Amino acid sequence: MTDLATRPAVPVVPGGDLVPDVLDAQALAAVDHWWRAANYLSVGQIYLQADPLQREPLSPDHVKARLLGHWGTTPGLNFVWSHVNRAIRERDTQALFVAGPGHGGPAVVANAWLEGAWTEAYPDVDMTEEGMRLLFKQFSFPGGIPSHAAADVPGSLHEGGELGYSLVHATGAVFDDPDLVAVCVIGDGEAETGPLAASWQANKFLDAARDGAVLPVLHLNGYKIANPTVLARMDDDELEQYLRGTGWDPLWVSGPGDGEDAAPVHQRMAWALDTALDRISENQRAAREHAAAHDGDPGDRPRWPVLVLRTPKGWTGPHDVDGQPVAGTWRAHQVPLSEVRSDEGHREQLRAWLESYRAAELFGDDGAPTDAVLANRPRDERRMSANPRTNGGLVKKPLRLPDFRDYGVDVPRPGEQLHSPTAVFGDWLRDVMAANPETFRLFGPDEVASNRLQAVFDVTGRQLADGPQDGDSHVRRDGRVMEVLSEHLCQGWLEGYLLTGRHGLFTSYEAFIHIVDSMVNQHAKWLKTTRQLPWRRPLASLNYLLSSHVWRQDHNGFSHQDPGFIDHVVTKKAEVTRVYLPPDANTLLSTMDHVLRSEHYVNVVVAGKQQALDYLTMDEAIAHCTRGLGRWAWASNDDGAEPDVVIACAGDIPTQEALAATAVLRERLPELRVRFVNVVDLMRLQPTSEHPHGMPDREFDALFTTDKPVLFAFHGYPTLVHRLTYRRTGHHNLHVRGFIEEGTTTTPFDMVHRNDLDRFRLVMDVIDHVPGLGVRHAGLRQEMVDARLAARAHAYETGEDPREISGFRWDPSF
């Protein structure tokens, strides 16, 4: 029996404060050897470039010129990994490891190497002394590997560079994977972030029968970069209540206490981990029995275990450096000994530090781990560094997609009838969800129905582990629609789901998807990096359907009006980003089929949910989406000739306004040759040199002309079109109307009016920019000015939207 934690506070055994020793001598030796080996390899990576086994006295030449990395969190990560390995061996658990403190890159790299997975991915870094030297040298080194749990690391699906997403990623990873346990180490720094604080609610969204389990390990090492952490400074009662309040059942492990070595901490950890895994198994057994007897319903939400691990920052590292305490303080965060090349004292400390791990017990003369270490290595795919789920493309099942053509709307004439594009898409999405009951989920911040996708509730429900109450709509304990009012959770869950080989869609209000700007940055970086790693297989794309967009925010105001997410996404690598603006129902269907089939992209689709005009038949829509952009012959009158003006558009509302403007021009200025161009795939506007979808200059010039005015009605900020087209020959003739950051709660027409995107303004633009028209058609221009003012005045008087008034010319079908 061992004394519990140095800060016990909460008895882990009901009624007592002692836990049994669960490790016999052999088992204890195995976890301790593994831990020491991983720690040795971690220190080696931070410091050494030569003589990895320290055969010679440590000399400045053995040490890297620039010491880069993070030691503080590393021994704790190694500790957890070693213990999980023991449990995997004993239980044949299928586990993966999420290193929230991804700055502890040395740890995950060390464990992957010890498990052999590193060498399998990178054969030159083999399990020899030379392989160990390469392992050390490559770390945070030019031409080498990054310092984080980056995509380069076998077994990693979470870089942990930007903090906050470990628990959402782990949660997404276990959806629909009932045998998986995602061990998720959460740093106490990370725990201060908003996304992580919200993530604790994950247990409300897990189905214990159908999903796997997350085992969070809250690692309290006390300090961030320079500050104590909030969670480490809460008193234990508060922290216990916090975790219980969010639905978890804490098991505390602390140490080492004064005078303790690691052995009792190992015992406490082993007991806590066994207890946690037992409870997980019991929760799952009960839920699965209940589900079997109750048509899939897993029964009441269980309480899931969480480990609270309190160990010193930089544990096993230098206690004092230059007279300052280091281990257990913020000074252990990065490189505890910074002057090893130049300072003999530092060098001696490093030597003693390395020696403390007793490398001779850990590595043979050939550099390979000894049997004493390997005794703790799980077999084959049970190794967390070799769990195929962490290389999701390996295990990805193809999506079964019903033929979207069957869901299209009949379009006898363009611009005649109305449909809600997202509702039309929703019918297909319903059948996509039905056809892929274990590999596809829909995520959204309580906006699935608002975005008119409610057809999916015919085949599934909104997941809530607490189950439905009277008055709820489509709430189930085994739903596959993940709705929570947190874009961070939706995004992180979907990422975790995709990273482990599944498929999904995120639907959100357009404006608020900016909330996850930084997360999509990080995912795009992951996609970019993994594209360059031959052993990583392509993932399903990260797909967004943004609706309730800037132009139709009828119940809401300026805060809900922001089309800038596409500006953000296009800053990322061209090979991983795609943006689509389908103008109607059939083009949305065709686009969504395309993006759901695609791999390894970030696809952003913006489409309206309101009733809107249909323009293209399904065949036309497919042809148009395949080209990505093109002339609409039925709207143009430049057949066989060079046009006088090109009217271009992208986005549903801009297309509607551009067509209405074209209708006026066709009727009132029939001699004017108008070419009407619609853009679905925004990336087509870029040169081929900038984006794989880019349109060749020759084709672009032929379509847009090199010398005629191009009036472009755009869904988003006008500068984005300029940014994409500035290299084009005729760019100086391009005049873009779009959102100029003018908005409020008002009618749809008032919105386009305020932003100078309305039909009247577009007609005025044509008159102003086509040479000669201004003089000859001043009367028509004035008519437009008057019509604008009248439309506004009518709206201000009545609150009606002028487009709903008969007598207004808006029908673009001719």
Place this chain on the structure above:
Amino acid sequence: MTDLATRPAVPVVPGGDLVPDVLDAQALAAVDHWWRAANYLSVGQIYLQADPLQREPLSPDHVKARLLGHWGTTPGLNFVWSHVNRAIRERDTQALFVAGPGHGGPAVVANAWLEGAWTEAYPDVDMTEEGMRLLFKQFSFPGGIPSHAAADVPGSLHEGGELGYSLVHATGAVFDDPDLVAVCVIGDGEAETGPLAASWQANKFLDAARDGAVLPVLHLNGYKIANPTVLARMDDDELEQYLRGTGWDPLWVSGPGDGEDAAPVHQRMAWALDTALDRISENQRAAREHAAAHDGDPGDRPRWPVLVLRTPKGWTGPHDVDGQPVAGTWRAHQVPLSEVRSDEGHREQLRAWLESYRAAELFGDDGAPTDAVLANRPRDERRMSANPRTNGGLVKKPLRLPDFRDYGVDVPRPGEQLHSPTAVFGDWLRDVMAANPETFRLFGPDEVASNRLQAVFDVTGRQLADGPQDGDSHVRRDGRVMEVLSEHLCQGWLEGYLLTGRHGLFTSYEAFIHIVDSMVNQHAKWLKTTRQLPWRRPLASLNYLLSSHVWRQDHNGFSHQDPGFIDHVVTKKAEVTRVYLPPDANTLLSTMDHVLRSEHYVNVVVAGKQQALDYLTMDEAIAHCTRGLGRWAWASNDDGAEPDVVIACAGDIPTQEALAATAVLRERLPELRVRFVNVVDLMRLQPTSEHPHGMPDREFDALFTTDKPVLFAFHGYPTLVHRLTYRRTGHHNLHVRGFIEEGTTTTPFDMVHRNDLDRFRLVMDVIDHVPGLGVRHAGLRQEMVDARLAARAHAYETGEDPREISGFRWDPSF
């Protein structure tokens, strides 16, 4: 005595479950009349455009054509407001109201009108029947006001459009304002967001002696748009633990129970509110006594009260509509009766609903509120709608700024000596903080020291209400540096602080400031809107100092490398955004002095923390920053002549590389006339038509030429420079190098190399783009190719950064 909540769970009186009736008949009547009046006015805003007092039978003409708004949360907001008014009257409390559910715009508008503040801001909407009609009609109406607690609403400092920021705003508002109580209603939907979940930790960062108090009111109305909320479905024990775990002391108010009218709910609310305010007073009294006796130390962190208010969504609204339950369900979210114009049944329901408030008791024949209502109105500035702090510019004190010139570094020759720009700035910042001990704070996600601003700790400390422990660095219970590992909290606190008339600075790693993209969107929208409201006074600017930027992420990898925040910010209105890239220490000082003096902008400053070359003397720096961009004569050799090439740069590392390239050109191609241009104020690149800082075309053409190659070394994504300059005459000659999304953990030189921004590449670019050079100087070009390769090879071999190797030409001083 009244029965406690219908879901009592947690006794609010220790040992019992009954609370005393604290309101006598008169007091009860006052809060109830006010509440009914506010509810009546709220319903009126959503539905009516005429006959506000319902003198005639309700006819379709009285009803707006489009019914827009959110009823669900509104009666709860009115309930809280009414009760706080009573407390204010009794205690003379200085309070403000943060409506987390800002969609309940009708509530805040109604209360502001009842208090007279609306009419003070908008005299035409006076307290008459016609004023009431205008009040109703303007709501969510073209040319009217938005549907949220937007900037248009007197007393609002928080729109609540994008959810998550109510509690951070309220917390920032009470910093350094010891007499203020910020009543913060948090919707149970909002409580699911990450920022809100993290915000509960606010009590760790409040100083009960020096700061005011936040009184959160967690409003459980059960549903979001279409889903039940997580917090409303947690069992009461869990929620109690959750709140206690985050350091709060919950007081529960629920109702009405079966068969109850509002009166007992009023009694419970009054008791809970009185209790909460008593506890706040007691916490503050104890802390202030302790601080007086202990040199400002407020003593142990107190537990602060939180109210948990459980009332039905859409309380007092229609119980059923078209056979579906509405009140108490998600169907009450927006407009419960949607067809009032066309459906007589709906109209009859609306009539009965309005009648239920007994308007004759609430408003006189002239439309003004009756004395029975006004009995609950606080006096003058005690009205929450008229609290001057909510119009921060009104109460803003000027910042006392020491003369930054005194902190400049001597620069005998450009490019000769090294300083850390942020460290130099840090010395001045220290004295700024010392000079403004009650009106300036520094915010950062644990990166103040990492960004080299640690001088501030000479005069203040890191705030942590739990106080320092052994080993902590500069932690205090009364610190003014707000460090928490949550960009959301830093941003929200600073916004709350600025919105109430104070000053501050947010320092962050450049990459992770994207975490608050959406928050800066919303703040920029607030600034844009308030600029158009004559009664709103300008705020201090929202200032960012971004360091640890993309080019110097030595300990970190690709995840930490992202310069795109400036791309994001420039999508907002030009009149409220500014971006600065000072190249050295003195220009940073001059820039920071400028931005701290400025009003009502979002200022983004990006500057390095590493030792970097000084280029400009203080006088030169001031002149250069005043111009915003300009030719550096000492680096150029085009005196009195048109140059052959312009080498332009923005950002510290690009400037260094551009100068090194220029040095090579000056030495090796002395006949080549090089003009060297540095850009500090990025907005100068835009035309005057696009941005107030824009440089006139004539000046731009004179500086950059209209026909010579311009090689632009840029800090961020190259497309941003193109986006800003595409209208310029010589734009087709502009060739931009910048971050092209290539990165990892590596040396500084490897970073510029990977992104083609290094000196060698720039020389090659000049040779490639200046006509004739390519043929004549193929040898020099090859030298550059070889030098690049050698530099990379050396780095890959040794891990050293080539710029640290002697023999490399990098000294740009000549």
